Amino acid sequence: MKLSTIRTADNATSAVRHEGDELVLLPHVDVAALLASGEDWARRAARADGRRIVAAEASYAPVVPHPNKIVCLGLNYATHIKEMGRPTPTHPTLFAKYDGALVGAHDDIHMPAVSDDLDWEAELCAVIGRATRHVGESEALAAVAGYTVLNDVTVRDWQHRTREFLSGKTFEATTPVGPALVTSDELPPGAAGLDIGCSVDGHAMQTSNTADLLFDVAHIVSYVSTIITLRPGDLIATGTPGGVGAGRDPKVFLRPGQRLVTRIEGIGETSNRVVRDAPV
Numbered sequence: 129m130k131l132s133t134i135r136t137a138d139n140a141t142s143a144v145r146h147e148g149d150e151l152v153l154l155p156h157v158d159v160a161a162l163l164a165s166g167e168d169w170a171r172r173a174a175r176a177d178g179r180r181i182v183a184a185e186a187s188y189a190p191v192v193p194h195p196n197k198i199v200c201l202g203l204n205y206a207t208h209i210k211e212m213g214r215p216t217p218t219h220p221t222l223f224a225k226y227d228g229a230l231v232g233a234h235d236d237i238h239m240p241a242v243s244d245d246l247d248w249e250a251e252l253c254a255v256i257g258r259a260t261r262h263v264g265e266s267e268a269l270a271a272v273a274g275y276t277v278l279n280d281v282t283v284r285d286w287q288h289r290t291r292e293f294l295s296g297k298t299f300e301a302t303t304p305v306g307p308a309l310v311t312s313d314e315l316p317p318g319a320a321g322l323d324i325g326c327s328v329d330g331h332a333m334q335t336s337n338t339a340d341l342l343f344d345v346a347h348i349v350s351y352v353s354t355i356i357t358l359r360p361g362d363l364i365a366t367g368t369p370g371g372v373g374a375g376r377d378p379k380v381f382l383r384p385g386q387r388l389v390t391r392i393e394g395i396g397e398t399s400n401r402v403v404r405d406a407p408v
Contacts, residue, residue: 129146129173129174129311129313129314130145130308130309130310131143131144131159131308131309131311132146132186132188132191132307132308133158133159133190133191133192133193134181134187135188135189135232140157141157141158141189141193142154142156142158143156143157143158145173145174145176146183146308149183150180150181151180151183152176152177152178152180153180154173154178155176155178158192158193158194158361159255159309159361160194160360163255163256163258163360164359169273170311187232188234189232189306190230190232190304190306191308191309192255192305192362192363193227193230194227195227195362195363196361197362198224198227198230198362199222199224199352200222200223200224200297200364200365200367201220201365201367202222202223202293203216203217203342203367204220204341204342204343204367204368205340205341205367205368206340206370207370208368208369208370208371208372208375211370211371211372212374220348220351220352223292223294224297224298225298225303226298228300229297229299229301229303230303230304230305231303231304231400232305232306233305233307233396233399233400234398234399234400235400236400236401237281237301237382237388237400237401237403238299238300238301238302239383239402239405240283240299241404241405241406241407242286242408243283243284244381245379245381246281246284246381246382246402247281247282247284247373247374247381248279248281248328248333248372248373248382248388248390249279249281249282249368249372250279250324250326250368250369250391250392251278251324251365251366251367252275252277252319252322252341252366252392253275253276253363253365253366254272254275254319254345254348254363254364254366255273255274255275255276255309255362255363255364256272256273256358256359256362257272257273257274257360258273258360259357259358259359260349260353260357260358261357262354263349263350264350265347265350266346268345268350269318269345271353271358272312272345272349273309273311273312274310274311274315275309275310275315275319276305276306276310277304277305277306277307277390277391277392277397277398278303278304278305278390279303279305279400280297281302281303281388282297282302283297284373284381286299304388304398304400306396306398307396307398308396310394310395310396314394315394315395318338318344318346319345319392320338320341320344320345321337321338321339322392323335323391323392324337324369324391324392324393325369326388326389326390327389328382328387328388328389333373334368334369334370334372335369335371338366341367342367343366382402383402384403385402385403386401387399387401387402388400
């Protein structure tokens with residue numbers, strides 16, 4: 129099953145189920161509200177028969193517009209670790225984003241007026257389906273409702289101002305996520321073995337496979353749940369493979385007017401134009 133959050137009239141949103149070329153509106157304001165509605169959310173979502181709209185005419189919000197938390201991993205593919213000149217981590221490298229960074233699958237990405245160093249990072253994103261704390265790796269995947277596409281677009285010079293990543297990772301309107309959550313039963317366990325990559329104006333920049341994750345989804349969910357309770361709708365971005373702009377010689381960054389397309393096999397793609405914010 130595929131689920132999305134779309135924009136409706138009066139600046140509202142609605143969760144929807146994909147059914148062929150149509151979307152079936154569900155009685156929840158977004159996918160997170162559906163996931164939080166009870167253990168049988170998947171059965172009810174599959175059986176619901178609400179108003180239908182044409183999928184091609186929908187405006188997609190982020191799959192989860194306002195997650196309780198967005199947990200991200202750095203340095204989780206060997207190719208990216210090598211291009212950034214970093215040692216291989218022995219534990220997951222965690223940082224966070226705020227929900228203001230999120231945009232929909234076809235929304236503009238905003239290049240901040242204070243930087244020219246806007247970089248791409250294609251990522252598999254796990255969406256948590258139930259409250260989870262202290263879960264072992266063998267049970268961790270049961271907490272994942274499904275997976276979506278995310279690009280952890282990064283303002284590199286701000287990221288490298290300090291040893292902490294946050295300032296370069298959560299500029300407003302920089303992180304596309306969507307267009308759909310694909311439920312876990314539709315994909316290999318942990319969404320392993322899926323081709324992942326991104327392109328800029330049709331030129332391939334990243335090409336990899338989720339089988340190459342250093343820490344897989346089960347390990348990540350178990351590790352993060354040891355620290356904090358994961359809640360329905362929480363997003364976990366699992367890290368990016370090699371091929372980022374900052375890892376090239378010379379470095380290459382996104383420019384206004386360019387189109388960034390991020391794809392994951394079996395899940396979908398985001399397609400976003402880069403626009404420059406007005407000077408402050």
